[in-house]
Amino acid sequence: MNPRRFIVVSLTFLLFISCEKKEPFRLGGNVFGTTYSIIYYGNANYESAIDGLFTDVNKSLSTYIPTSDISKINNGEKDVKVDALFKEVFQKSERIFQETDGYFDPTVGDLVNAWGFGPEKPLNDLDSTKVSELMSFVGFDKVKIKDGLVVKRYDETYFDFNSIAKGYGIDVIGRFLESKGVKNYLVEIGGEIRARGTKPEGKLWTVQLDNPNTDGSRSAYTLLQLTDKSMASSGNYRKFRITEDGQKYVHTINPKTGYATESNLLAATVIADLDCADVDAYATAFMAMGLERSKVFLSSKPNLEAILIYVDENGELKEFTNRK
Template sequence: MNTVMADNGTFYYNIQGTAEGTSYNIIYQDDEDRDFQPAIEALLVQFEKSLSVYDETSIISRVNRNEKIETDYFFQTVFNKAKEISNLTEGTFDISAEPLFRAWGFSSQEKHIPNEAQITDLKQHIGMDKIRIENNFVIKSNPNIVLNANAIAKGYSADLISLVLEEYGCENFLVEIGGEIRLKGVNTEGQAWRIGIDRPSEDNPIPGQNLQVILQITDRGIATSGNYRQFYIENGQKVAHTINPATGYPVKHNLLSTTVIAKDAITADAFATAFLVAGVEKALEWINLFPELDAIFIYDEAGEYKMYYTPGIEENLILST
C-alpha cells in the first residue's frame, strides 16, 4: 500500500492487484490509516466465484456446463442489467454471444475465421430472449447457450468496491478495474478526478501513453470500449474483437472508441460495448434517447480522428487534440 499526502495534508492510499483476468488500481483517502485491500480482495474472490469464466467452479462456468446451480445476488444483478441494456440497444449488447467470440478465436488460443454455415448455426443459440432466471435458477431454451459477462462484470465489480469504501466512510476515491472506473469526491489536489482517454491507434499499445482527451469528472462511473488493440490478421484480413451478435461477424465501421459516463460503472460498461457494436450513426441516435448518459465517441473520418461528445460534459474536457 503506497501513501501520498494530499495538498490539504490528508493521506491518500494506493492499492493494486489482479482479479477477473485483469488488474485493479484503487486510490482512496482515509483519515484512519486503514488498509482496505484484504476486504476488497475477499469481495473480489467471492465475485469471481459467481461470474468469472476463468474459474471453472464459478456459477457462470457451471451454468455454461448446464449444471443445476442456484445463482447468487451478483449473478442475478449482472444478468438482469445485461438483459435490460440488451433490450434498450436492440440486442447489440448480449452476454450470450460467447459462442461467436469462441468461433472467431477471441475466447480461445486458436485464431480462425468461421464459415457462414457455422455462424448461422451458432446464431440459433444466441439471444437474451432465450435465457431467463426462474426461482434463482437459469433456464435455457437450448443447452448450447453459453454466457460471458466480462463486458459488464468489471464495471459492476468497480461499483461493489466503491460500496465497500463508502461503508468504511471514504469520501474520496478512484476505483479502476480492467479499465472500468468508479469515482467519488476529489483527488489529492482537491479537484475532480482526471481520466485519460487513449487515442485509438493501433500503434498506441500502452494505456495512458498517447491521450486523445482528458476528462475531469467525479461521482460517476466511466467505461471505455475499443477494438484497436484487440484484433488479429488472418489471410490478410483484419479481424476485430468487436462482434455484432445480430450478424455473427466482427463489426466493420469507423467508430474506434466509445467512452460512456453514467451514474454507475455497470451501466457505463454495458453501454460502451453496445455503442461500439452499433457504430457512429446508431450510437449518436441512441445517446439522445438516454439523457442520464454522457459519452465520447472517437471515430475515423477520411483518415483523421474525429471526436463527438455530449454537451453535458463539454466543461469537463480539459485537453483535446
C-alpha cells in the same frame, strides 16, 4: 485505412495529491486479467477484504475459471443456484439488452469463442453456415432466472459477461468502501472507473485519454475531470487478430450478425452518474451499433455522456461527443 490512425483509448491517473492533507490509501495489483488501482481517503486498510470481494466476483462470473458458477452453467449444469452477484449482472444485462434493441447481448459467448476471443478454442472452419447455426442460440430473451436457477431455451447458449463484469467488479468495491463510510475514492480496473467525492480541497479526480501512439508510448488525447461518475471505454484497437489471408477480426462481436468485423467506430467512452457496470455495457453496445446508431441512441438518453472516436470517409480521425 492506415493502421497508425487507430485510436488507442486508455486511461491513466494523474495523481496530484496535496501534501498538506492526509495521504490516501493506495491499493493496486492484478485482477480479472488486467490491473487495478484503488485510491481512497479513509481510516483503515481494506486490502484483504477487497481481495475477498474480487474472489467472490470471479467465482460467480469468470468464464476463465472452470469451477465458477457461470462456467458450470455454460457447461450444462442445471442445478447451479446463482448468487446475488450473478443475479444483479443478469438483471442489468436483461435491461440493457432491451434498451439497446439487442446490441448488448452477453449470450453471444459461443461466437466470442468461435472468433478466437474467449476462453474456448476458436473454430478453424468458421463460415456463414456455422455462424448462422451459432446465432440460433443467441438472444437474452431466450434465458431467464427462475427460483434461483438459470433457465435456457437452448442448452448451447453460452454466457459471457466480460463486457459488463469488469465494471460490475468496480461497483462491488465502490459499494464496499461506501459501506465503511468512505466518501472520497476512485476505483479503476483495466481503464474503467468509478469516482466518488473529490480529492483534498475539493479537487476533482483527473483521468487521461491517450493518443493513438503505435510505438507503445503514451501521450494525452484529452483530460477529463470526474466526481460522482462512472466511466468505461470500449474499442477494437487492441484486441483483434489477423488471419493468414489478411482478414482482420475484432473482439467486439455484433450480436445482430454474429460477425467480428470492424466498423468506422474505433472507440467509445461513456460517462454517467450510474453504476460502472451500466456504462461498461453501453460502451460495448456502441461498438456493435457503430457510429450513427450510437448517436441516435444517445439522443434518447440525456443522462449518458459519450466520446466516440471514428474514422471519416477520408480516413481521418474524428470525434463525436455530447459532453456538456
